[in-house]
Amino acid sequence: MSNINVLIADDHSMFRQGLKQILELEDDISVIAQACNGDEAVKFTREKKPDVILMDINMPGINGLQAIKEIKLERLPSKIIVLTIHEDREYLFKTVQMGAEGYVLKDAEPSVLIEAIRNVFNGQSYIQANMTTELVKEFNRVTLHEKEKGEENLLTAREIEVLELIAEGMINKEIAKELYISEKTVKNHVSNIFKKLNVSDRTQAAIYAFKHNIKS
Template sequence: MSVNILLADDHLMVREGLKQVLELDHDIDVISEASDGYECLNLINKTHPDVVLLDINMPNLDGLQVLSIMKQQKMKSKVIMLTIHKDVDYLIEALDAGCDGYVLKDSDSETLKKAIFDVYNGETFIEPSLTVLLNSSLAERDVMKDKLSELTKREVEVLKLIASGMFNKEIASTLCISERTVKNHVSNIFKKIEVSDRTQAAVFAIKNNLVDIK
C-alpha cells in the first residue's frame, strides 16, 4: 500500500523535483500539490493525504499557521516540515506546534524517504544534523525554566518591567513600592537567574516569553 503525499511549496520547480524523486519509490504516491497555505488546507480536506510535506515559508498562510489550523481542526494527516531553516529555534517552534517530522531542503532523497516512512509509521523524524543542536537547546531551556521557577511573583513583575526598559525609579512608581525595595528585588533577580546586568536580564525575560518583542 502506497503512502499518499501532499506537496505544499510555493515554488513549482521544487514541487516538480520532489515529485519526481519521491515517485521513483513505488511505495510513495504524490496525490496533490499546493502552492500556498489556503490551497494546502483545502486539498487536505479533499484528498486526505497520509503525509503532508509542508514548506514553512508560503504565501497567505505559512507552514506553521497551516499546521496550527490542522491541529485545531483535528486533521489526521501527518506533517513533515520541509525547510531551508537550519536555526534550531524554527525546529523547536515546529515541534511545539505538533509537527511529526522536520527535514531540510538540502537533504538527500534517502533522508526524505526515511522521514516519510518513519512518520507514516507513527514515529517522529528530525533532520539528523539538527538533533545535537536540539538536545543542547532543550537542555538550556530546561535550565532557564528552573531559574525562572525560583523567582517570586513580585520578582517576575520586576523582571518584566526591566525587560520593557524601565529604570528602578519607574518600576517603583509603577508597582507602588519604594526604590530601595526595587533595588533589592533587582539584586535577588540577578542572583537567581545568574546575570550581571539589566540587558542580560532582559534577554532572559524575552527567551522565557515574559515580554513581547516589538
C-alpha cells in the same frame, strides 16, 4: 507494503515537480496533490486526506505555520513534515509544539526525506539528525546552568506567563497580543527571564520550561 499518499506544499513549482519525481521513484510513495500556498494546503488536506504533508514555511496567503495550525485544530489525520530552509531552532520548537511530526531541511539528501516520510507514516516522529544534536546540546547546557543557579533566580508571575508562551512557540508580537501588553514590555520580560535562568536564547528557555513543566 502500504502506499503512502503525499501532499507537497511549496510555492516553487520547479521544486515541487522535482521533488515529486524523486519521491515517486519509491514503490510505496505517491504524490497525490501539490499546493502552492497554505490555503491550498489546508483545502487539499481536507479534500484528499493525504497520509503525509511536506509543508514549507514561507508561502503566500497563509504561511506554513498557519496551515499547520488549521490542520491540527481541525484534527485532520494527515501527518506533517516541515520541509524548510530554516535551521533556526525557534522554528523547530514552534512547529513541533504545533503538532508537526517531522522537520527536515531542504538541503538534506533525498534518502533522509524518504526515511522521514516512512517514519511519520508509521506513527513515529522524525527530526533531522543535525537538528536533534543541537537540541541535545541545548538541553545539556540548560541542565548545567540549573545546577549552578540558586533560589535568587525565581521568576515573577508575569515572567512565568511569558516563559510558558515562549515554550508554546510564540514570538514576542504574539505574546504581547495574548497578554495585552506592549511588545517592548515583552522584550523586557524575555531579557529578565534569560538573565534569571542563565540562558542565552528562546530555545534554552523553552527547554527549561518543558523540563520543569512551567505553568502560570
